[in-house]
Amino acid sequence: MHRTNADEPLAGRWIAMATLLVAGFMNLIDVTIVNVAIPSLQRAFDATDSQIEWVVAIYILTFALLLLPMGRLGDVIGRRRMFIAGVCVFTFGSALCGLAPTVYGLVAARVVQGIGGAMMTPQTLAIVPALFAPKERGLAFALFGLSAGLASVTGPVLGGFLIESNISGLDWRPIFLVNVPVGILAVLAALKFVPALPGNKGLEIDGVGIALAAVTTLLVMFPLIEGRQIGWPVWIFVMMIAALPMLYVFIRWQRYRAAAGRAQLLPVTLFRNRNFMLGTGLVMLLFAGVPGFFLVLAILLQIGNGFTPLESGLTTIPFPVGVLCASLAAGRMGNRFLRQRISAGGLLLATCMVILPFVTPQATGEITRTAFILPLFLGGLGLGTAISPLFNTVLSQVADSDTGSASGALQSFQQLGGALGLAVMGQLFFSHIAAAMQGGGDRVPVYSDALQMALLFSTTTFIALALLVWRLPAPGAQKLDKRQAA
Numbered sequence: 001m002h003r004t005n006a007d008e009p010l011a012g013r014w015i016a017m018a019t020l021l022v023a024g025f026m027n028l029i030d031v032t033i034v035n036v037a038i039p040s041l042q043r044a045f046d047a048t049d050s051q052i053e054w055v056v057a058i059y060i061l062t063f064a065l066l067l068l069p070m071g072r073l074g075d076v077i078g079r080r081r082m083f084i085a086g087v088c089v090f091t092f093g094s095a096l097c098g099l100a101p102t103v104y105g106l107v108a109a110r111v112v113q114g115i116g117g118a119m120m121t122p123q124t125l126a127i128v129p130a131l132f133a134p135k136e137r138g139l140a141f142a143l144f145g146l147s148a149g150l151a152s153v154t155g156p157v158l159g160g161f162l163i164e165s166n167i168s169g170l171d172w173r174p175i176f177l178v179n180v181p182v183g184i185l186a187v188l189a190a191l192k193f194v195p196a197l198p199g200n201k202g203l204e205i206d207g208v209g210i211a212l213a214a215v216t217t218l219l220v221m222f223p224l225i226e227g228r229q230i231g232w233p234v235w236i237f238v239m240m241i242a243a244l245p246m247l248y249v250f251i252r253w254q255r256y257r258a259a260a261g262r263a264q265l266l267p268v269t270l271f272r273n274r275n276f277m278l279g280t281g282l283v284m285l286l287f288a289g290v291p292g293f294f295l296v297l298a299i300l301l302q303i304g305n306g307f308t309p310l311e312s313g314l315t316t317i318p319f320p321v322g323v324l325c326a327s328l329a330a331g332r333m334g335n336r337f338l339r340q341r342i343s344a345g346g347l348l349l350a351t352c353m354v355i356l357p358f359v360t361p362q363a364t365g366e367i368t369r370t371a372f373i374l375p376l377f378l379g380g381l382g383l384g385t386a387i388s389p390l391f392n393t394v395l396s397q398v399a400d401s402d403t404g405s406a407s408g409a410l411q412s413f414q415q416l417g418g419a420l421g422l423a424v425m426g427q428l429f430f431s432h433i434a435a436a437m438q439g440g441g442d443r444v445p446v447y448s449d450a451l452q453m454a455l456l457f458s459t460t461t462f463i464a465l466a467l468l469v470w471r472l473p474a475p476g477a478q479k480l481d482k483r484q485a486a
Contacts, residue, residue: 013131016193017140020124023087023186025147026179027117030094031060031291032155033175035298036309040163040172045103054107057225062114063121064415065217069210071122071408072265078199079123079130084190086120091183098170098177122408125395129403130195134396135334141395142330142388154320156298157313164310206257209265212250219243220416224423228430266409269399278472279394280410282342284417285465286386289349289458291418292425296454299429300360304447305367318373322380330388335396338389339469345386346466352379353459357452361444386465393472421458429454 034041034056042052074082093112100106128140162174170177220243223236230236251271258268270276294316301312330341352375359371391410398406432450437443 012193015189016131016195017128017143019186019189019194020083020127021143021147022182023083023090023120023190024124024144025151026182026186027063027090027121028147028151029155029158030113030117030176030179032151032294033159034059035295036156036159036313037163037172037175041103041106044171045106047103051103051107053226053229055103055110058107059110059114059117060415060419061218061221061225062111063117064221064412064419065214066115066118067122067408067412067415068213068217068265069205069408070118071126071406072263073205074119074123074126074199074408075403076199076201076205079126079197080190080194081196081199083120083123083127083194084187086116086118086123087183087186087190088116089119090116091180091187092116094176094179094183098173098180118408121411125391125407125410126403127194127197130197139330139332139334141392142327142384144388144391156294156309156316160309160311160313164308204263206254206263206265209250209253209257212246212253213265216243216246216250217412217416219246221419224419227423228427267399270406270409273398275472276394276398276406278468279390280413282465282469283390283394283410284413284420285461285468286346286383286390287414287417288421288424289353289461290383290421292421292423292454293353293458295422296425296429296451297356300447300451301367304443305361307367315369315372316376318376319380319383322377322382323384324380326381326384327388330384335389335392338393339472341389342386342393342469343466345382345384346462346464346469348378348382348385350382350459350462350466352376352382353455353462356455357448360448360451367444382462421461424457425454428457 038052038056041047041055045051070082070086090113093109093114093116096109096112097106100109125141125144128144132140158178159175162178163172165174167174219239223240227236250266254264254266254268254271257264297316298312301307301315302309307315326345333341355375355378356372359368359375361367394410395403395406429450432453433446436446436449
C-alpha cells in the first residue's frame with residue numbers, strides 16, 4: 001500500500017500540497033502565457049513567423065517527449081528528489097528566457113524550461129498518495145483539476161497584465177522572470193514539507209524504450225505542431241502514419257522486457273489495466289477540446305474584435321470562476337459518483353460550445369462582453385466537474401511502484417490530446433478565415449463563423465467523453481487485478 005503522511009501535522013501536508021500545486025501551475029501557465037507575448041517578441045527580435053512559432057512549439061515538444069522517461073526516473077531515484085531537481089531546472093530555464101539576447105537564445109532557453117517541466121510534473125501527482133489517505137485524495141485531485149483549469153486562462157490574463165505594465169521597461173521579459181522567485185520558494189518549501197520518498201534503485205532505466213517512445217511521440221507531435229504552418233505537405237502525413245508501426249514496436253519491446261523480468265518504461269501491467277487505458281483516452285478527449293478553444297477564442301476577441309491581450313483575458317474570467325466552484329464541490333464529493341460527474345462535465349462543456357456562437361457578433365458591430373459570462377461559466381463548471389474524477393480514477397488503479405510512470409504517461413497523452421485539438425481547431429478556424437477574407441467578407445462575422453466551425457470539433461469531443469465514460473466500471477468495482485498489483 002501507499003505510505004501516507006497521515007501522522008504528520010495537517011498544516012504540513014497542505015503546505016506540501018500547495019508546493020506541488022504551485023510548481024504544476026507554473027509549468028501549465030507557461031504553455032499559454034507566451035501566446036499573448038508573440039507580437040512583442042516579434043517586434044523585439046525582428047523575428048520571422050517560423051522563429052516565433054518555435055518559441056511556443058519547442059516547449060510543448062520537449063515537455064511531451066520527456067514526460068514518460070522522467071516519470072520513470074522519479075520512480076527510480078525518488079520522487080521528491082526528482083521534483084526538486086525539476087523545479088530548479090525549470091526556474092533556471094525561466095531566468096534564461098527572461099534574459100535571452102536573441103530569438104535563438106529564447107528557443108534554447110525554452111528547451112531548458114521544457115526539460116524542467118517534464119522532470120517535475122509527473123512527480124506532483126505521484127507524491128499525492130504519500131501525503132493523503134485514500135479517502136482524502138478526492139480533494140487533492142480536485143485541486144490539481146482546479147490548477148489545470150485556472151492555468152489555461154490565467155496565462156493570457158497575467159501575460160497581458162505584465163506586458164501592458166511594462167515593468168522597468170522590460171516589456172515581455174517579466175512573463176518569464178516572474179517564475180524565478182516562485183520557483184525558489186517552491187524548492188525551499190519542498191525541502192521542508194514534502195516527504196522524502198525513497199526511490200526503487202532496483203528498477204532499471206529502459207534506454208531503448210525511452211528512445212522508441214521519444215521517436216513515436218515526435219512522429220505525432222511535430223506534424224500536429226507544424227503541419228498547418230507549413231501547408232500540410234505529404235511528408236507530414238507520412239510522419240504521422242509512421243507513428244503507428246513505431247508504437248507497435250514500442251509495445252512489443254515493453255512486452256519483451258516484461259517477459260524477461262526486466263523493468264519497462266511503461267509497465268506492461270498498465271496496458272492490461274482497463275481503467276488506465278480507457279481513462280487515458282478520456283483525458284485525451286477532454287484536453288483535445290480545451291487548449292484549441294482558448295486559442296481560437298483569444299484570436300476572435302483580439303484580432304476579430306480589437307481587444308487588447310488584457311481585455312481578452314479578462315473576458316474569459318467566468319471560466320476559471322466556474323472551475324473554482326466545481327472543484328470546491330468535487331473536493332467535498334470525494335470518490336462518489338465518478339462516472340456521473342465526468343459525464344455531466346462533458347455535457348456542460350458541450351453546452352458552452354453550443355451557446356458561444358450565438359453570443360458572438362454576426363455582423364459588423366461591437367461585441368457584448370457580458371454575453372460571454374453564462375457560456376464560459378458553464379464551461380468552467382464542466383471542466384472542474386470532469387477533471388478531478390478522471391485523474392482520480394486513472395491513478396487510483398495503478399500499483400504503487402508504477403505511479404510515476406503512469407503519471408508521466410497520463411500527462412503525455414494529455415499533451416498529445418491538446419496538440420491534436422490545437423491542430424484540428426486551428427485548421428478549421430484559419431482555413432475558414434482565409435477563404436472568407438479572400439472573398440471580401442467583413443472581418444467581424446467572418447471570425448464569428450470561423451469560431452463556430454472550430455467549436456464543432458470541441459463539441460464532438462466533449463459529447464464523446466460524456467458517452468464513453470459509461471464504459472468505465474462502476475466505482476465499487478474499480479480494483480486492481482491481483483496479477484497487476486504483484
